[in-house]
Amino acid sequence: MGTAKTFVLLSMMTALFVGIGFMVGGTTGMIIAFVVAAGMNVFAWWNSDKIVLKMQGAKEVPLDTGNQMLRAFRQDVALLAERAGLPEPKVYIIDTPQPNAFATGRDPSNAAVAATTGLLSMLTREEVAGVMAHELAHVQNRDTLTMTVTATLAGAIGMLANFAMFFGPRDSEGRANPVAGIAIMILAPLAAGLVQMAISRSREYVADKRGAEICGNPLWLASALEKIERGARAQINPYAERSPAMAHIYISNPLNGRGPDNFFSTHPSTANRVEALRRMAGEMGVSSVRETQAAPRRAAGPWG
Incomplete structure (x- = not known):
């Protein structure tokens, strides 16, 4: 997603935020909500990534780490970034199974x-490479700003909607309107969630395709997605559970329990994504998880 789409998204979220402010506090509430939203947009533009990393319990992996698994992880991310023509990103780890x-x-x-300790321990290095290539595709496609800003603003909209429980919206004569208050509490978070869902589903397929091109083997990512889905069903991610508005930033839904690829899912179904990747592998002439279509530019990692 480009900068223009990010501005469109910011405008939509701001309009929703201001609309709730009007329903809660009339003209005064609308003005206050607009000022708050404008400040949040600026803050989210520059700081949303730091907020997300902190809320998800991510810790940066130092260059001189003595952990062999993390050192290899950093090396593989650096190689993938080089193959994608990207600057080497900062690398983080989240301590959750x-x-x-x-x-x-x-x-x-x-x-x-960022990757969880569960990802590094459960997947092979080839599969981890497929996952990180997918994430670097988001960076290359400039999805990341939209994803993190959306998470920040969606959480704020949810909090604003909760204010309606205590203050309640007013009608034109200043009288409390409890029906409208209930509607705001239900519809505002739902509207913000629908924006997240639409963004998440559309961007995942594009990033899957580009990620497969970066790592050279769509089957690495296909195999990884299947393992991630099984692992996510069996394990709790406490950071994601505490901030469900950020679930859409992950490669796979981190919240326990998920349904098929339908209107209310935050991610496309894993089966649909795997099927698309396997078709792509056939088109690329790749038939094994041990193959790559193109050699890396320098020998590194177990697949170089």
């Missing part, structure tokens, strides 16, 4: 990728 990953940052020069 659930396998998952995400990318964040307002542009490729300020990008970061």
Whole structure:
């Protein structure tokens, strides 16, 4: 998603925020909501990645880490970034047994990728490479700014809607309107969630395709997605559970329980994504997880 689409999204979320402010506090509430929304937009533009990383419990992996698994992880991310023609991103780790990953940052020069300890321990290095190539595709496509800003603003809209429980919207004569208050509490978070869902589903297929091109083997990512789905069903990600508005930033839904690829899912179904990747592997002439279509530019990693 480009900068123009990000501005469109910001406008939509701001309009929703201001509309709720009007329903809660009339003209005064609308003005206050507009001022708050404007400040949040500026703050989210520059700081949403830091907010997301902190809320998800991510810790940066140092260059001189003595952990062999993390050192290899950093090396593979660097190689994939080189193959994609991107600056090397910052690398983070999240201490949770659930396998998952995400990318964040307002542009490729300020990008970061994060993986859980569960992802590194459950997947092979080839499969991890497929996952990180997918995340770097988000960076290259500039999805990350939209994803993180949306998460920040959606959470704020949910909090504003909760204010209606205590203050309630007013009618034209200043009288409390409890029916409208209930409607706001239900519809406002739903509207913000629908925006997240639409963004998440559309961007995942594009990032799957580009990620497969970066790593050279669509089957690495296909195999990884199947393992991630099984692992996510069996393990709780406490950071994601505490901030469900950010679920869409992950490569696979980190919240326990998920349905098919329908209107209310935050991610496309894994089966649909795997099927598309396997078709792509056939088109590329790749038939094994041990193959790559193109050699890396320098020998590194178990697949170089």
